[in-house]
Amino acid sequence: MVNQKEWTKTSWRNFEALQQPNWPSEKEVHKVLENLSILPPLVFAGEIRSLKDMLAKAVIGDAFLLQGGDCSENFSQITAPKIRETLKVMLQMAIVLTYAGGKPVIKVGRIAGQFAKPRSSDTETINGTTYPSYRGDMVNHAEFSEKARTPNPKLMLQGYNMAASTLNLLRAFTRGGFAALDRVQAWNQEFVVQSPMGRSYNRLAKQIDQAIRFMNTIGIPTDTPQVHQTQLYTSHEALLLGYEEALTRIDSTSGDWYDCSAHMLWIGERTRQVDGAHVEFLRGVLNPLGVKVGPDYDLDNIKRLIDVLNPENEPGRLTLITRLGMKNVEKVLPPLLREAKKEGYNIVWSCDPMHANTYTAESGHKTRNFNDILAEITCFFEAHWSEGTIPGGVHFEMTGDNVTECTGGARNIIDEELHNNYLTSCDPRLNAEQSLEVAFQIADMIRS
Numbered sequence: 001m002v003n004q005k006e007w008t009k010t011s012w013r014n015f016e017a018l019q020q021p022n023w024p025s026e027k028e029v030h031k032v033l034e035n036l037s038i039l040p041p042l043v044f045a046g047e048i049r050s051l052k053d054m055l056a057k058a059v060i061g062d063a064f065l066l067q068g069g070d071c072s073e074n075f076s077q078i079t080a081p082k083i084r085e086t087l088k089v090m091l092q093m094a095i096v097l098t099y100a101g102g103k104p105v106i107k108v109g110r111i112a113g114q115f116a117k118p119r120s121s122d123t124e125t126i127n128g129t130t131y132p133s134y135r136g137d138m139v140n141h142a143e144f145s146e147k148a149r150t151p152n153p154k155l156m157l158q159g160y161n162m163a164a165s166t167l168n169l170l171r172a173f174t175r176g177g178f179a180a181l182d183r184v185q186a187w188n189q190e191f192v193v194q195s196p197m198g199r200s201y202n203r204l205a206k207q208i209d210q211a212i213r214f215m216n217t218i219g220i221p222t223d224t225p226q227v228h229q230t231q232l233y234t235s236h237e238a239l240l241l242g243y244e245e246a247l248t249r250i251d252s253t254s255g256d257w258y259d260c261s262a263h264m265l266w267i268g269e270r271t272r273q274v275d276g277a278h279v280e281f282l283r284g285v286l287n288p289l290g291v292k293v294g295p296d297y298d299l300d301n302i303k304r305l306i307d308v309l310n311p312e313n314e315p316g317r318l319t320l321i322t323r324l325g326m327k328n329v330e331k332v333l334p335p336l337l338r339e340a341k342k343e344g345y346n347i348v349w350s351c352d353p354m355h356a357n358t359y360t361a362e363s364g365h366k367t368r369n370f371n372d373i374l375a376e377i378t379c380f381f382e383a384h385w386s387e388g389t390i391p392g393g394v395h396f397e398m399t400g401d402n403v404t405e406c407t408g409g410a411r412n413i414i415d416e417e418l419h420n421n422y423l424t425s426c427d428p429r430l431n432a433e434q435s436l437e438v439a440f441q442i443a444d445m446i447r448s
C-alpha cells in the first residue's frame with residue numbers, strides 16, 4: 001500500500017531504515033544532529049528550483065544531464081587542486097556534449113557531501129578479524145582497526161564542514177572566470193594533442209573552436225555571465241537519514257520543505273524499498289530526486305515508487321538512473337521504457353554505466369572496463385531511440401586525477417597496471433582522460 005499519511009521530516013523514523021551505521025551511542029548522535037540542525041543550509045531553495053526547471057527540460061530533450069564525481073569523497077582528498085581538477089574535467093565534458101547535442105548540459109557533481117556508502121555486509125573480516133565495514137568518511141575510517149571502523153557521529157559534523165568548504169570553492173571557481181568558455185576549450189585542445197586517440201577527436205574540437213571564434217568575431221562579449229560563468233549543482237546519495245533530516249529546512253518564500261544538504265539527492269539501488277524509510281523521507285522534500293534502478297527491478301515496484309515520489313508527475317522531480325550492465329541493458333531497459341511511456345510518466349532517464357559493470361581483476365582490484373562502460377551507454381541511447389523515449393543524461397564515477405582504477409581507454413590501462421595509482425576507497429573511477437574520451441564518444445553518438 002502506498003503510504004498516504006502526512007509527511008514530516010521525522011516521519012521516516014517510523015519505517016525501516018536500511019544501511020544505517022550501528023552508532024555506539026544514540027545520545028552522541030542526537031547531540032550532533034541537534035548541532036547540525038541549527039547550522040546554515042548548504043544550498044538554497046532557489047538554486048534547487050532552478051535545477052528542477054533545468055531537469056524538466058531534460059525530460060523533453062531540451063537539456064542533457066551530466067552527473068559525475070567520486071563514488072565516495074574522502075576528507076583527506078578535499079583540497080583545492082583536487083576539487084579544481086574534477087570541476088575542470090566536468091566543464092570540459094560539458095562543452096563537448098553541449099556542442100554535439102545542441103542543448104544545454106546540466107552539470108551535477110557527486111560532490112560536496114558524497115560521504116556515506118551502502119555496503120553489502122555490515123562487517124568485514126580479514127585474516128579472522130572482524131570489524132564494522134567502512135561506510136564512508138562521514139561514518140568511520142577506511143583503515144582496518146577497531147578504532148577506525150567504529151562509527152563516530154562527530155564525522156557527520158566534519159562532513160558538513162567539508163561540504164561547506166568544497167561548495168565555497170566551487171562557487172568561486174564557477175563564478176570567477178575559471179569556467180570561461182574559451183579557457184575550457186583550450187584545455188580540450190590540450191587533451192586532444194596529448195591523447196593517443198586525439199586525432200579522432202580533433203575534428204569536433206576544431207568545430208567547437210570555430211564556434212567560439214565566430215562568437216568573438218561577431219562581437220559577443222566574452223565577459224557576459226553566459227560565456228564567463230557556469231553553474232555546478234551538487235548531489236549525493238541520501239543515505240544517512242539523520243543527517244539529511246537535520247539539513248531539511250522550510251523555505252521562507254514558499255513554505256515548502258527542502259533538503260538543503262545538496263541540490264539533488266538520490267536513493268541507491270539498495271535502499272529504494274517503497275515502504276522503507278529512505279523513500280518515506282525523500283517523498284516529502286521538494287528537491288529533484290534520483291533513483292537507481294538495477295537489472296533485477298520489478299516493474300510494478302518501480303511504478304509504485306514513481307507514484308510515491310512523484311504523485312503529481314512533475315517534470316524535473318524524478319530522474320531514473322538505470323545501472324543495468326552492458327550484458328543486460330538491451331534486454332531489460334526497453335520494457336521499462338515502454339511501460340513508462342504508456343503511463344505518461346515525466347522522467348529524466350539517465351544512464352549509470354558504472355555500477356553494473358564492475359569486476360575484480362586478478363590483482364584483487366575492483367575495476368571496470370572502458371569498453372563495457374561505452375557499450376552500456378551505446379545500448380542505452382539505442383534503446384531510447386528505438387522506443388521513442390528520451391535519453392536525458394549520464395552518470396559517472398570519475399575524477400580529474402590521473403588514477404588507474406578503470407581498465408582500457410586510449411592508453412589501454414591493463415589489469416596489471418591498476419596498482420600504479422589506485423586511490424579510490426570505494427568504487428573505481430574513470431580518470432580525467434577516460435572521462436573526456438567518454439564525452440567525445442557520446443558526442444559522436446548523438447551527432448550521427
Ligand code: PEP
Pocket residue numbers: 071118267268269270292293323355427
Ligand atoms: C553509487 O552510486 O555509488 C552506488 C552505490 O550505486 P548503486 O546504488 O546504484 O549501487
Ligand code: CO
Pocket residue numbers: 071072355397426427
Ligand atoms: Co559507487
